[in-house]
Amino acid sequence: MSFTSSATYASLKSAAEGFKNNPKLHLRELCGDSERVAVLATTHESKEGGKMSLDYSRQQIDLPTLDLLFDLATSRSLPQKIKSLASGEVINKTEGRRVGHHWLREGRTGKMGEEVWGVLDRVKEFTDKVRSGAHLGATGKPLTNVVAIGIGGSQLGPEFVNESLRADPVARSAASGRTLRFLANVDPVDYHLTFTDLDPESTLIIIVSKTFTTAETMLNARTAREWLTKGTEGKADVKDVLGKQFIAVSSAVEKAKEFGIMEENVFGFWDWVGGRYSVCSSVGVVPLSLQYSFPVMESFLSGANNIDTHFFNAPLRSNIPVILGLLGVWNSTFMGYETRCLLPYSQALKRLPAHIQQVDMESNGKRVDMEGKELDFQTGEFNFGEPGTNGQHSFYQLLHQGRVAPSDFIGFCRSQSPVSLPSERVANHDELMANFFAQPDALAYGKTEKDCRDEGIKEELIPHKVFPGNRPSSSLLMTHLDAFSIGQLLAVYEHRTAVQGFIWGINSFDQWGVELGKALAGQVRNQIMATRREGASVAGFNASTTNMLESYLKQSKE
Numbered sequence: 001m002s003f004t005s006s007a008t009y010a011s012l013k014s015a016a017e018g019f020k021n022n023p024k025l026h027l028r029e030l031c032g033d034s035e036r037v038a039v040l041a042t043t044h045e046s047k048e049g050g051k052m053s054l055d056y057s058r059q060q061i062d063l064p065t066l067d068l069l070f071d072l073a074t075s076r077s078l079p080q081k082i083k084s085l086a087s088g089e090v091i092n093k094t095e096g097r098r099v100g101h102h103w104l105r106e107g108r109t110g111k112m113g114e115e116v117w118g119v120l121d122r123v124k125e126f127t128d129k130v131r132s133g134a135h136l137g138a139t140g141k142p143l144t145n146v147v148a149i150g151i152g153g154s155q156l157g158p159e160f161v162n163e164s165l166r167a168d169p170v171a172r173s174a175a176s177g178r179t180l181r182f183l184a185n186v187d188p189v190d191y192h193l194t195f196t197d198l199d200p201e202s203t204l205i206i207i208v209s210k211t212f213t214t215a216e217t218m219l220n221a222r223t224a225r226e227w228l229t230k231g232t233e234g235k236a237d238v239k240d241v242l243g244k245q246f247i248a249v250s251s252a253v254e255k256a257k258e259f260g261i262m263e264e265n266v267f268g269f270w271d272w273v274g275g276r277y278s279v280c281s282s283v284g285v286v287p288l289s290l291q292y293s294f295p296v297m298e299s300f301l302s303g304a305n306n307i308d309t310h311f312f313n314a315p316l317r318s319n320i321p322v323i324l325g326l327l328g329v330w331n332s333t334f335m336g337y338e339t340r341c342l343l344p345y346s347q348a349l350k351r352l353p354a355h356i357q358q359v360d361m362e363s364n365g366k367r368v369d370m371e372g373k374e375l376d377f378q379t380g381e382f383n384f385g386e387p388g389t390n391g392q393h394s395f396y397q398l399l400h401q402g403r404v405a406p407s408d409f410i411g412f413c414r415s416q417s418p419v420s421l422p423s424e425r426v427a428n429h430d431e432l433m434a435n436f437f438a439q440p441d442a443l444a445y446g447k448t449e450k451d452c453r454d455e456g457i458k459e460e461l462i463p464h465k466v467f468p469g470n471r472p473s474s475s476l477l478m479t480h481l482d483a484f485s486i487g488q489l490l491a492v493y494e495h496r497t498a499v500q501g502f503i504w505g506i507n508s509f510d511q512w513g514v515e516l517g518k519a520l521a522g523q524v525r526n527q528i529m530a531t532r533r534e535g536a537s538v539a540g541f542n543a544s545t546t547n548m549l550e551s552y553l554k555q556s557k558e
C-alpha cells in the first residue's frame, strides 16, 4: 500500500489538522502538562560522551500523536529497514550498492574491520611520520601545512569536524604549530586565498575525491600541483616533490594513479561509503589526523560507533535518531513545514549546519520512491542554520514572528574554552546557555496581547510586539564537546536522515539530481573554449543563455 493511502497516514493527517488553530493544543498549553513533558524526553548515556538528553516536548504533538508516529514507524517497516542497513543489504538500489558508513567506525573486529583497518593503519603510520618530522618535504622541511582539496562530501564533513576540534583542549594542543585548510570552490579566489601565504616547501596537498572525476576538484588539483612544482623549482626534483607532498584520498585508486599520484600515496575507501557519509573514512581521517593526531580521530570514530550501536539496538521510543527522524516527517509531511533549522549553541559547531544540509538535502530531496514511482507528497526539507547566539541577531526575527521553521537547539553543559570574569554575573558560557534555554520557550510560548498590555506597551504598538508562539523545537543537551561527542552528533544526524528516507520509502543514498547541471556546464565550457580560441559564435543555447553568455564573453578577460 502506498504511503499516502495507509490508515496511519490518514490518522496523522487528521491529527495535524487538529493542531492547526486549536488554542487547546497551543504549545503554551501542552508544555504545562508535566506528564507529557516527561514522556517527550529521552537520554542516552555513555562513559566517554557523558549524557545526551533530547527534550522534544516543544514539538506540536500530544501523546496520542506520538503513538501514531510510532505506529507509522512500524507500518513503514522501520525496524526491518534499519536492520537491512546494519546488515549490509544492497539498499542503494539505483547504484547497486550497500550502505556501510557505520562499518568505518566499528573497530578492528567489525564486519569490515580488516579492510577498514588495513587503510587506517596506513593512515596512522603516514600521519604519525608527517607529524613527527620523520616524513619531510622534498627540500627537507617539516610539512606543517596541509591543504585538503575536495568538494561536497569530500570537504563539508572534514571541515565541520575540523572547526569542532579547533578549540578542544586535547586536539588544540595536538595541532600546535600546524595548519589545515580546505579548498573546495573552483572559484580562483578560493585557490588564491588558500595558498597565497603558504610556503610550498612545507605544504602537503591532499586531493580528496571519491570518484576522482569531479571537475572542480580536478582543476584545483592541477592548479595546486602547478603551485607546488613552481614553488619548489630548482630546489628539489619534481618527482620527489610530488612523491612526498602530493597525496590522494579516493575510492578510485586507478584514476588517482592516472592523475600521477603514486600508489603508496593513495588512501582508499569503498563504494559502500557515500560521499556525504564519508567523513569517517580516509576522507576525514587523513587530513584531520595530520592536524590533530590519529588518536583524536580514533576517539571521533568511537563516538560515531557509540551512536550506531544505540541506533541499531535501542527501542524505537528511546532511540534518538529515530525520534528525530519521526519528528522530521511529522513536521514536514503532516504539519506542512518545508524548512527546518539546526541551531548549535556552540561556535565550534559553526559548520555542522552546512554539513547536515548536504547530508540531508542530497539524501532526501527526491521525487520517486524506491521502485521509481512518482511520489504524491514532498520529501526532504530546506535545512539551514547558524550557531547561536549569532543567528538570534540575524534570522530569528522570522522564526519568532514570520514563518514557522521547526528548530533543533544543541547545547553543551561544559565549554571547550571556558571564560569567567569575576566582575560579571555569570561565566561567558552560562551567558551563551541562557539563550539556549530561553529561545525555545520564546518560540513555544510567544507573547500575547494581554502580556503586552500588562507590560504597559502602547496600544498601537501591541500588534507589532505580539509573538504568536506555538513554534516547534527540540533541544539536545550534551555534557561536553570533544572528538568523541562530535562523532556522536554526526551519527545522530546521519541516521536521522536515513530514518526519514525509510519512512518516506525513498532511496536516501543516491544523488542523480546533481548530474544535469554538471552536463550542461560541460556544454557551456566547450562553447567558452571555442569562442576564446577560435572566435566561434555562441550557438545551441536558448535565447536567454545566449544573450548572457555573449555578454560574459565580451566583458570578461581571459
Ligand SMILES: O=P(O)(O)OC[C@H]1O[C@H](O)[C@H](O)[C@@H](O)[C@@H]1O
Residues within 6 Å of the ligand: 150, 151, 152, 153, 154, 208, 209, 210, 211, 212, 213, 214, 217, 275, 276, 362, 511, 514
Ligand atoms: O568526492 P567526489 O567524487 O569528488 O564528489 C564530490 C561531491 O560531488 C558530487 O557532485 C556529489 O553530489 C556529492 O555527493 C559529492 O560529495
